[in-house]
Amino acid sequence: MKTSKFWHFIANLATWLLVLGVVFPIVWMVFTALHTRDEILGGINTLTFTPQWHNFVDMWKNIDFLGYFKNSLIICGFTMVFACTFALFGGYALAKYRFPGAGLFSTAVISTQMIPGIMFLIPIYLMFLWINKTIHLPMVNTYWGMILVYTAFYTPMSIFIMRSFFVSIPKELEESAIVDGCNRFQAFLRIILPLAVPGMVATCVFIFLTAWDELMFAWVLTTTSDVQTIPVGIRLFVGQFGTQNRYDLLMAAATVVTVPVMLVFFLCQKYFIRGMTAGAVKG
Amino acid sequence: MNRRALRFRGYGFAYWLILPSFLFMVVVHFIPMIQGIWMSFLNLNQFTLPKYLGAPAAGFQNYIDLLTNPDNPIRAGLGYAIRNTILYSIAVTIGVFVLGLGAAMLLNRKFKGRGIARTAMLLPWVVPSYVVGILWGFMWQRDNGIINHLLVDVLHLLPDKPFWLLGSNTILAIIIPTIWRNFPFMMVVFLSGLQTIPDELYEAAKIDGAGAVQRFFRITLPLLKPIIAVQLLFQVISNVYSYNIVAMMFGNGAGYPGQWGDLLMTALQRQTFGYWAFGSGAAASVLLMLVMLGVVAVWQRAFRSELNTE
Numbered sequence: 001m002k003t004s005k006f007w008h009f010i011a012n013l014a015t016w017l018l019v020l021g022v023v024f025p026i027v028w029m030v031f032t033a034l035h036t037r038d039e040i041l042g043g044i045n046t047l048t049f050t051p052q053w054h055n056f057v058d059m060w061k062n063i064d065f066l067g068y069f070k071n072s073l074i075i076c077g078f079t080m081v082f083a084c085t086f087a088l089f090g091g092y093a094l095a096k097y098r099f100p101g102a103g104l105f106s107t108a109v110i111s112t113q114m115i116p117g118i119m120f121l122i123p124i125y126l127m128f129l130w131i132n133k134t135i136h137l138p139m140v141n142t143y144w145g146m147i148l149v150y151t152a153f154y155t156p157m158s159i160f161i162m163r164s165f166f167v168s169i170p171k172e173l174e175e176s177a178i179v180d181g182c183n184r185f186q187a188f189l190r191i192i193l194p195l196a197v198p199g200m201v202a203t204c205v206f207i208f209l210t211a212w213d214e215l216m217f218a219w220v221l222t223t224t225s226d227v228q229t230i231p232v233g234i235r236l237f238v239g240q241f242g243t244q245n246r247y248d249l250l251m252a253a254a255t256v257v258t259v260p261v262m263l264v265f266f267l268c269q270k271y272f273i274r275g276m277t278a279g280a281v282k283g
Numbered sequence: 284m285n286r287r288a289l290r291f292r293g294y295g296f297a298y299w300l301i302l303p304s305f306l307f308m309v310v311v312h313f314i315p316m317i318q319g320i321w322m323s324f325l326n327l328n329q330f331t332l333p334k335y336l337g338a339p340a341a342g343f344q345n346y347i348d349l350l351t352n353p354d355n356p357i358r359a360g361l362g363y364a365i366r367n368t369i370l371y372s373i374a375v376t377i378g379v380f381v382l383g384l385g386a387a388m389l390l391n392r393k394f395k396g397r398g399i400a401r402t403a404m405l406l407p408w409v410v411p412s413y414v415v416g417i418l419w420g421f422m423w424q425r426d427n428g429i430i431n432h433l434l435v436d437v438l439h440l441l442p443d444k445p446f447w448l449l450g451s452n453t454i455l456a457i458i459i460p461t462i463w464r465n466f467p468f469m470m471v472v473f474l475s476g477l478q479t480i481p482d483e484l485y486e487a488a489k490i491d492g493a494g495a496v497q498r499f500f501r502i503t504l505p506l507l508k509p510i511i512a513v514q515l516l517f518q519v520i521s522n523v524y525s526y527n528i529v530a531m532m533f534g535n536g537a538g539y540p541g542q543w544g545d546l547l548m549t550a551l552q553r554q555t556f557g558y559w560a561f562g563s564g565a566a567a568s569v570l571l572m573l574v575m576l577g578v579v580a581v582w583q584r585a586f587r588s589e590l591n592t593e
Contacts, residue, residue, distance in 0.1 A: 008394070
């Protein structure tokens, strides 16, 4: 028993050392955000300092961070609503119906995840330019252009998350509803939809987190600050070649974009992890 | 109404349900992909751009250029990017699996503060990857970065402060943050996998005299194999297509990551849009897609038995 106790101690030690290493960069981000610009440029070597809370106020004034924040919220928000709705329908169809072409549709959905983004980026960019030229509908530098692209990108994975939820809802529920005189649509609306809420929460969190983090398409498809999202705009704190060097504000902004996401994540952690791992474990 | 009827009668509704996702996939995935393949056979650059899909045909010239012409802008530094992407994908995948499984096994015990430890280890998963790039780029700085400060000034592990974002150290500087960001997901997946393994198996093995190492290799690993099979493919794909961390770490999106930091996605994006070399860029994308299809095929063959157990 003595050796078992020893190994338990070692395992605990390893766990907490790992926790320390894992959490450190995040702590460092917040820690840096509370310093002055000069302290950071000189290298932070001491734990004693006066917290510069005003960095969290200045970051909104130094660059138009509120604008980027608003753009991100609009683009990610609409993407979340559309993609989650489509995934709700698509996942339900795949889970509950055997229709000709279901296999093909599944394969198409999963294949979209295997193709490199650059494969879509070049044609989509040129297609957007062409649409603007031929029918004078601007696509580059618009909210709807970004929402269209993001909705399409995050629907496939969402369909699989939703499908795994619907599969776990017993068929008998719908069958009894239909026996009781509901039609297919009513059964879906009254019986299935309320049960699918946890799945939709998981899917929405997934979509929002992923869209919030998208850089490559945003970088190419938006060039003006009135539609650019945070990942594109945040660099302005340090300038392209370090001309501004406001690492204090950069870290404050990084904290501001991370913490709300963390809060949302931990509020619906249970659903989210269930949704994300259902597909991963079952294959 | 029996089960058969619900399944097979009136599946027309199902088509209405998949219609929106289907349309979006056609417009943003299918049509662009066909266009991309078409463009890879066109001489599409800044001069022919207005002609769009009617640009002069180039036959296989884009592909030949890509493989043989040293002046092709897409080719510049592509060799480095390919080498780095291979090293990076292998290292990150292994790192994420080892750390993910290790952390899952540490957390799959009873100890004080288990909930806190689990939550803390999930944190990097929620940090946006562009923030990961910015943050680690900041920490890797040579003179004032905290990593060099800890390694040299505090722990005295190295005699001099190394450059992390210059030269061959760069590959480490991009691998480590990616593992840090990606391992929590694998940890969660392994944790839910470990929880499906009944304790009785371990108890029985213990009574039969199997040591901890044996129990790991004879019970844990074989039972996790289906999970590993699925996740291996997703890890490899997401690492080969990795962009954000590297893009943000160097010059905050504007700099060249260097010969040991550049990846395929950053290289292709930068060179294609920097030089308006759309035809060559499309050709390179098509080649990359074919290589990845090959990877998927090899994977399917290698894990045939694990994938059929469902």
